[in-house]
Amino acid sequence: MHSQSFQRIASLVTTVTFILLWFGAPHMFAGQWKAGFASTVITPSTPTWMAGYASRNRPADGKVNELYAKSMVLQDANGTKFVLVTTDLISVPYPIRDYLQQHIKSQYGLPPESLMINCSHTHCGPEIRMTRWSLDGLPSERLKGAQHYLASLQAKLSGVINAAVKKLEPVQVTYCRSRCGFGMNRRTLRNGSYSNFPNPDGPVDHDVPVLRITNNQDVIQGIVFGYACHNTTIGIYQFCGDYAGFAQEQLETSYPDAVAMFVLGAGADINPYPRGSVELAKTHGKTLATAVEAALMTKQNSLPAKLTLHYGRATLDYSDAPSKQQLTERSQSTNSYVSLHAKRLLKQLKEQGSLRSHYDAPIQTIQFGDQLTLIALPGETCVDYALRLKAELGQPHLPGRVWVAGYSNDVFAYIPSRRVLLEGGYEAGDSMKYFTTVLQHGPFAQNVEERIIRKVHELLKTP
Ligand SMILES: [Zn+2]
Known part of the structure; x- marks a missing residue:
């Protein structure tokens, strides 16, 4: 055969083989994802004051279990990186976000939209004080403790990202979900006003969304899971990750090669019930971990290795000063x-x-091709946001593919929906007096919900 015709046929065979592989066996290309995971203990090593309940009058005197910061670095087929940091902490103060944003920029050239930070909102973690008003009038011993902890925390957070980057390896990423029921709405109308009391008729979000990341040997390397419920089973004087900590612990026992990462949802007006003891926190943790394991038994939806990341700000006005x-x-x-x-x-x-007069709150969207949209909302986010966004953005042929996280990137106040704002009570604005990272005089204006929802649509370019 003439060598040129041979080359032409050989090239045709290669092309046909490539097309057949591309369309016939998509799993062969699923390895386009890369991921790395890392985890580090962030429990204070010296007596430190705790965050979550203003009535506490002394530092912690021990620990029930360790607190962790964890990181997942995910890289798609184009090399776009998404860095997720989760923490067993009360909050994500904006200076922490600024610090890590600067870190990923200087170390890896990554833009702000590549970083998402979520806190479990455990009320048995250390206080984090680093701004003008959170340091105002602080006794010198407590100030020293706060500064000491902050320095070690920052080093550990940037370190855990670096460690995850170093572990990047080819992976498959699938999405699945289940449900879990211990979170109950906590706003009950009694004697004309809303108080903190279990309300079985109030709105909830019982979704448990799960990302499952396996390596080429099909070993689970990471489990990222969400739930929308205050992490407040307990309020003791010992450090503890509460139900979210126990759930992560159980998953890491069941899957010893995996880092399990909890992402708190829009659960500001939802509490775990019953509550009040470490035993109950363990029970809820086990219940949530079991829900994650149930999700892992369902059909695994392979996510295409294509990330679209957006990060913007919604201007939230306050009511009249x-x-x-x-x-x-x-x-x-x-x-x-x-x-x-x-x-x-x-x-x-x-x-x-x-x-x-206003606060510019960060809003973030992370799209996995057209298969999953993760929305990261700031503040202590009320459940109406998750329910509304899932209704507005959900696709009938892909149920459950909208994941709404709250408590992300900047936790500076409760973020009530318009309904909650008009009803009044703690989440509506009564809680403002307890927030000091950002000093705010009172409730948000009535357009707070529209500003946030509009920004999400703007980032996703939906009509
Ligand atoms: Zn809270």
Whole structure:
């Protein structure tokens, strides 16, 4: 045969083989993903004050289990990287986000949309104080403790990202989900106002979304799972990851090669019930881990190695600010939290000339091809956001492919829906006096929900 014709036929055979492989055996290309996981203990090593309950009057005196920071670095077929950091901490203060954003930029040239940080919101973790108002009036011993912890925390958070990057290897990524029922709405109308009491008729989000990441030997390397429920089974004086910590612990026991990462959903108005003991936190953790294991038994939906990442800000207005005279009156209140909040606002007024009129809150979307959309919302996010976004963005032929995380990237206040805001109560604005990372005078304006939802649609370019 003439050598040119031979080459032509050989090239045709190669092309046909390639096309057959491409269309006939998509699993052969599923390895286009790469992922790396890492985990590090962040339990304070010295007596440290705890975060979550303002009434605590002394530092922690031990631990039930370790607190962790964990990282997943996921890389798609084009080399686009997504860095997820989860923590057994009360909050994600914006300076922590700024610090890690700077870290991934300087070390890896990654943009802000590549980073998502979520906290489990355990109320048995250390306090994190690093801004003007969170340090205001802090006794020097407590200040020293906070600074000491912060320095080690920052090093560990950047270190856990670096460790995950080093472990990047070819993987398959699948998505599955199940349901879990111990989270119950906690807003109950009693005597004309909403109080913190289990409400079986209130809205909930019982979805348990799961990412399962396996290596080429089909060994599970990572399990990323979500649930929308306050991580507040307990409020003791010992460090503990609460139900989310126990759930991760159980999964890492069942899958010894895996790093299990908990992503808290929009569960600001949802509590675990029953609550009040470490035993119950363990029970809820086991229940959630069992729900994840159930999800892993269902059909695994292979996610295409194509990430589309967006990060933007929604401007959230506050309602009308109180006058100087109103603040002066409040500063005389017999309620020490009300008076301290008013005194700080008076200082803010003096130092800055005005109170905050708005806050630019980060909104993030992570799309896995057209198969899964993960939305990361800021603050202590109320459940209505998850229910609305799932209804608005869900595709009938792909049920359950919208994953809404709350408590992400900047946890600076409760974020009520319009319904919760109009109903009033703790999540609507009464809680503002307890937030000090960002000092805010009162409730958000009534358009808070529209501003957030609109920004999500804008990032996803949906109509
Ligand atoms: Zn909370």
